[in-house]
Amino acid sequence: MIVAFSVTPLGVGEEVGAYVADAVRVVRESGLPNRTDAMFTSVEGEWDEVMDVVKRAVAAVEARAPRVSLVLKADIRPGVTDGLTAKVETVERHLAG
Numbered sequence: 001m002i003v004a005f006s007v008t009p010l011g012v013g014e015e016v017g018a019y020v021a022d023a024v025r026v027v028r029e030s031g032l033p034n035r036t037d038a039m040f041t042s043v044e045g046e047w048d049e050v051m052d053v054v055k056r057a058v059a060a061v062e063a064r065a066p067r068v069s070l071v072l073k074a075d076i077r078p079g080v081t082d083g084l085t086a087k088v089e090t091v092e093r094h095l096a097g
Helices: 017-029 047-062 083-096
Strands: 002-010 034-036 041-044 067-075
Touching (some): 002 017, 002 047, 002 083, 017 047, 047 067
Antiparallel strands (some): 002 041, 002 067, 034 041
16 A cells, blocks of 8 residues: 655744644654655555554644644555556656667
């Protein structure tokens, strides 16, 4: 399963990078395959472990912000591993051809 999610602190002003870094730090320390871009962080693993990471990432932001917004999208495809890399490689192969 791949989960792409975005955690946004609310009520803390416009500069939210430090809060987002707290969430990304949780993801990176989880040891699960992950990737962060300008809008989302994606993490890959089994349902329970991925959802635990998302929950802990939200808690990290919640510890410093009065309110938190979470946007989450999941690709639930049993038996698929290395989807973070394979999906991008497939698109790149089509672009090259």
